Amino acid sequence: MIDATILLWGVAIGSIYVLLATGLNLIFGVMKLVNFAHGELLMLGAYVSYSITTGLGLDVYLSIFVSMGVIALVGLGVERLAFRRVLGADKLNEIFVSLGLILIFDNVAVLIWGEDSKLLTSPFKGMGLHFGDVFLRYDLLIAFAVVVAILVGLLFLINKTKVGMAMRATSQKSQASMLMGINIEHIYIFTFMLGAVLAGAAGTLFGIIFPFNPYIGALPTIKTFAIIILGGLGSIKGAIVGGLLFGIAENLASATLGSIWGDAVAFALLIAVLILRPKGLFGEKGD
Amino acid sequence: MVNTKLVAAVVIVIIAVAAVVAVWQFMPASDETIKIGLVAPLSIPVGQDMDRAAKMAAEEINADGGIYVESLGKRLKIEIVVADTETANPEVAPAEVTRVVDQGVDVLIGGFGSSATLAGQVYAIEQKVPYVITGASTHLVTRRGFLPDGHSLKIDDPEGMSYMFHYCTTVYHYSETVAHFFAEAMKPLLESEYGLTRNLRLAVLYRNDAYGQGVWDATKQFIEDDNLPIDIVAEVNYETTKTTFQTELTTVKNAEPDAVYVVDFTTNTAVIYTQGQTDVGLNSIYIAVECCEEPEFYTALGQYGDGQLLESKFASYADVDGEFYLPMMDTYVADYKAKYGQVPGMMGADTYDAFYIVKDAIERAGTLEKSAVRDAIESCDMDQMLIITQTGKIEFGTDEDNYHEIDPFTFVEQLYYDESIGECRPKVIWPATAPVVGDIKQADLVFPDNYEPGSP
Amino acid sequence: MFTKENLLKLIKNTKGRLALLAIAVSLVIPLLLSDNYMLHILTLIVIFTIYASSWNLLASSGQGSLGHAAFLGIGGFTSSLLAINLGIPPIVGIFLAATLSAAIGFLIGITCVRLKAWFLAMVTFGFSIIASTLFSEFDEVTHAILGFRTPPLLFSSRLPFYYFAVLISIACVAVLYFIMKSKMGLAFKAIHQNEAEARMIGLNTAKYKLYAFVLSTFFAGLSGAIYAHFQRYIHISIFSADNSFMPLMMSVIGGLGTIEGPVIGSVIMVFIDHFLINIDPFLNSALSPLFPAVSNVGPNIRLVGLGIFLVIVVILLPKGITSLLRKLYYYVRTEIIQSE
Known part of the structure; x- marks a missing residue:
């Protein structure tokens, strides 16, 4: 049965995918780096907010900023210590490093926070608007607003600022941009941290809406890769459309065909799109 | 000459490997303990609860002097050997059960997750090791011998299957x-x-x-x-x-x-x-x-x-000021809390009881011989422990429709x-x-x- | 192929000697062991060697797969289901299974040869999810959810099984070796290095990519079938992502694109999987007080350590352990032997 509640929750998980996908798309677009550990940053973001809110009593929505900051630093560390050193080798080495990082992050999170699932406590717990049978939590509304604000800011950064232009130049031809005097190293660090910031924000929003545990990061990452391929590499528009489409498709499939079909149908959609359009919905260039 | 050096190096490596393996193989096996294999998924909380309960039971029994084995004329202590099925993974279970059985366990206890238990029990059936299964929800773990021919889980080895016992609800x-x-x-x-x-x-x-x-x-x-x-x-x-x-x-x-x-x-x-x-x-x-x-x-x-x-079937939180519906729970929960600082879970309780079932069986059998221990478990007639049964006794069924199962409440x-x-x-x-x-x-x-x- | 001349040639060059040494070791080791557990581990290594090598062949043609577990599972289920339902002897069944796996690989390959490597990787991952869902949806036919007991492959005892697996594995690795050395292997390499250039020099890249896909899925299906008959049990978990990432880790840590890489990698990864776990109790007793949130810290600390180790290995040895061994060999040859 198709009903508004199911669409609503499809959009909710979809907007989390959108944040992850734009970040990952930037990293892939600019650095050509395949980071399968991106979802772990989301997981850590949720836990950072958890510690901040339970430990210091900070409001969960303010903790987004802390989480973005901390995850940016984690991103810096990951880029400098691990990915930097395998960049340019085989893509498979990058995946291998990601798998190692997943082991590290998952288990460090278990050691610090335990394995039980947690939920961030929102000040608007249990509150929301009723539209007939549909209950719209305030948390969802706020999450949508935050996602939109972040995306607007991001588009501004990429299209209107100097660093954004440098990123675009790097993503198109790193050799040429080096000649133009752009410090590629710095652009790489900036891009990776920017992606991490988005994942951190996604983590906090995820943790307010969905319960999380240390192993929550793996599946979203793979779906996110599917989404950026579905949307088209390097296309922010593609990441947004792809993310929402993926979220809605898996929820609709769960509701109509049965829950076990959710993931399968979402990936079938990806395969169908790729067969028809090998470069994705909005992809112009391949790598 | 290159070749002689190479040959020499190869010979040395082979000798070294052989030596290590030989030492490992012929390490004196100690007969001085009763080895009980605990099959548990230690990567998840349920398995850790089983592990804690097992240790508690073994320590209690050992503190009491151990298990009396008549044929040896003395009491032996329990040594637990863990077969870790990680997250109750059916792909890991066969290797782990093989490992502990090869280490010479006298009895197996545990098993969590139906698929992991069904996959892991095969080697125990082959080697005829008594196995008190305490965590699988499917009744098939003891009834694979009765399945129709051609059924995908059938094990046509009535004797091997008779070593399987199920001390758990299904x-x-x-x-x-x-x-x-x-x-x-x-x-x-x-x-x-x-x-x-x-x-x-x-x-x-x-x-x-x-x-x-x-x-x-x-x-x-x-x-x-x-x-x-x-x-x-x-x-x-x-x-x-x-x-x-x-x-x-x-x-x-x-x-x-x-x-x-x-x-x-x-x-x-x-x-x-x-x-x-x-x-x-x-x-x-x-x-x-x-x-x-x-x-x-x-x-x-x-x-x-x-x-x-x-x-x-085991309400470890349902006490009124430390008093439970079952007197034995009072001490079990209190001891567990004192030892581990937390309330015991349900899976551990089955495991704990199973150690006492095995102790009782070995003492009645008077020997560690596996077929005698199997017979003794089959004729178990102890009073119920942490798990309430319909008759107040721990009895394993022998008919086709309750084969080696208990009748829990x-x-x-x-x-x-x-x-x-x-x-x-x-x-x-x-x-x-x-x-x-x-x-x-x-x-x-x-x-x-x-x-x-x-x-x- | 096995003329006296060729055999002599084999003995004369270093690679041949190493290969013979590896075969000799694999044949002698079980005679030194008496327990079934070690044999179990050794057999797993041998089976994973086939699986990782099949993946490695695909990677050598510049195509990535993150869903090879789909073919492992299809191979395993096909052979096992044929045996229990139609009574087809597993020794025949494993080859039918491999053929079916290759046929499915062909269908996926033909729809996906136009895709770039990373797009294909996602398609294969998606396919492994879809395959797993289909197998659980049609449980009445597949019995995948509870899993089932598979019949033995010729031998039910472990020692003959081990030798059988070793022979098959040697045959598979040899075939893969000759493929990689052949014209086809060169074409794979050319595509891997630069597909556009390969096309420009007149290579039919689509055709070769499809060959690689079909060959790889054939061997993956074969290894899955042998694996199922060896474990004597098959369950839906064979489709797990762990099994998809395993051959990648084995190939990369051993040495991507080399024939010996997956062999070394499977030895290392299977040993780590089964033996490293023994340090858990020690880690737990030593470090437990530091982490009050967890009751059994052993597995988690072990896995953090393993993660760090893997990352460091791949940073220090981007071409895998085999590159280190090669360097060592050349060092020994030039510095030590030459100096005499």
Whole structure:
């Protein structure tokens, strides 16, 4: 049965995918780096907010900023210590490093926070608007607003600022941009941290809406890769459309065909799109 | 010369490898202990609970001098050898069971997860090692010999199969309790409180694995065979990797049930209870089965367990000032808390009992010889321990329809939120009495504060 | 192929000697062991060697797969189901299974040869999810959810099984070796290095990519079938992502694109999987007080350590352990032997 509640929750998980996908798309677009550990940053973001809110009593929505900051630093560390050193080798080495990082992050999170699932406590717990049978939590509304604000800011950064232009130049031809005097190293660090910031924000929003545990990061990452391929590499528009489409498709499939079909149908959609359009919905260039 | 050097190097390497292997092989095996293999998934909390309970039982028995073996004329201490199935992974289980059996264990205890246990038990059957299974929900672990020819799980080795024992409830035990609870306790209450005379509308949400499917099949069967006044209005199964359930709960809500039967493990069950009430507005009464009787379930549930239900066979939280429905629980829970600083879970209790079943069997057998120990376990006639049985005795069936199974008694608890600890605590509500034990009921069934019955 | 001349050639060059040494070791080791557990581990290594090598062949043609577990599972289920339902002897069944796996690989390959490597990787991952869902949806036919007991492959005892697996594995690795050395192997390499250039020099890249896909899925299906008959049990978990990532880890840590890389990698990864776990109790007793949130810290600390180790290995040895061994060998040859 198709009903508004199911669409609503499809959009909710979809907007989390959108944040992850734009970040990952930037990293892939600019650095050509395949980071399968991106979802772990989301997981850590949720836990950072958890510690901040339970430990210091900070409001969960303010903790987004802390989480973005901390995850940016984690991103810096990951880029400098691990990915930097395998960049340019085989893509498979990058995946291998990601798998190692997943082991590290998952288990460090278990050691610090335990394995039980947690939920961030929102000040608007249990509150929301009723539209007939549909209950719209305030948390969802706020999450949508935050996602939109972040995306607007991001588009501004990429299209209107100097660093954004440098990123675009790097993503198109790193050799040429080096000649133009752009410090590629710095652009790489900036891009990776920017992606991490988005994942951190996604983590906090995820943790307010969905319960999380240390192993929550793996599946979203793979779906996110599917989404950026579905949307088209390097296309922010593609990441947004792809993310929402993926979220809605898996929820609709769960509701109509049965829950076990959710993931399968979402990936079938990806395969169908790729067969028809090998470069994705909005992809112009391949790598 | 290059070649002689190379040959020399190869010879040296081979000799070194052979030496290491030889030393390893011929290390003096100590006959001075009774080796018990504990098959448990140590990467998940349930397995750790089994491990703690096993250690506690072994230490108690060892502190008492150990197990008396008549043929040796002395008492031997227990040494636990763990076969770690990680997350109850059926691909790891065969190797791990092989490892501990090859280390010469006298008996195996444990096994969690139906598929992991079915996969792992094969080597024990081949080698005829007595195995007291304490954690698989499928009755097939002891009945594979009786399956029709050509069945995919058949093991045509009656002798090997006779070494398998099942000291645990199966999907049939808990499905029967849950189905009859709805028919006999909840249906009358719906009638008296809401004037609903129609059949009870039940929704079932279950994980798509052997355990979920097993409960689903058994529940349908009991409703049909026993002619219970229950209609199943929604059936939703989902992938075991799922962690969030709004869509599934929406489907359930649209079916307007009177009650929701959730078949999953601790974390997901708590999430389903919570999201149903907060995100989807499915203000119903939820029931889960005994696999959730673990500390982390209560922690994860918080206030959202208030008024909700749990089927159980070992209610380690349902004490009144430290006193339980069963005297033995008083000491077990107190000792466990003192030793490990937490309340014991349900899976450990079966494991704990199994150590005493094995002790009793070896002492009656008077030898460590495996066939004699097997015979002794089969003729076990001990008084019940932590798990209540229908006869008050621990007896393993010998017929085809209860082969090497016990006849356990299970009951239903209702949870009440305790603000001072931020968690719920249960009270036994149904049935009123247990065989041999007597009165166990601590409170009456009431509907949760936010309860809304299904469609009229 | 096995003329006296060729055999002599084999003995004369270093690679040949190493290969013979590896074979000799694999044949002698079980004679030194008496327990079934070690044999179990050794057999797993041998089976994973086939699996990782099949993946490695695909990677050598510049195509990535993150869903090879789909073919492992299809191979395993096909052979096992044929045996229990139609009574087809497993020794025949494993080859039928491999053929079916290759046929499915062909269908996926033909729809996906136009895709870039990373797009294909996602398609294969998606396919493994879809395959797993289909197998659980049609449980009445597949018995995948509870899993089932598979019949033995010729031998039910472990020692003959081990030798059988070793022989098959040697045959597979040899075939893969000759493929990689052949014209086809060169074409794979050319595509891997630069597909556009390969096309420009007149190579039919689509055709070769399809060959690689079909060959790889054939061997993956074969290894899955042998694996199922060896474990004597098959369950839906064979489709797990762990099994998809395993051959990648084995190939990369051993040495991507080399013939010996997956062999070394499977030895290392299977040993780590089964033996490293023994330090858990020690870690737990030593470090437990530091982490109050967890009751059994052993597995988690072990896995953090393993993660760090893997990352460091791949940073220090981007071409895998085999590159280190090669360097060592050349060092020994030039510095030590030459100096005499």
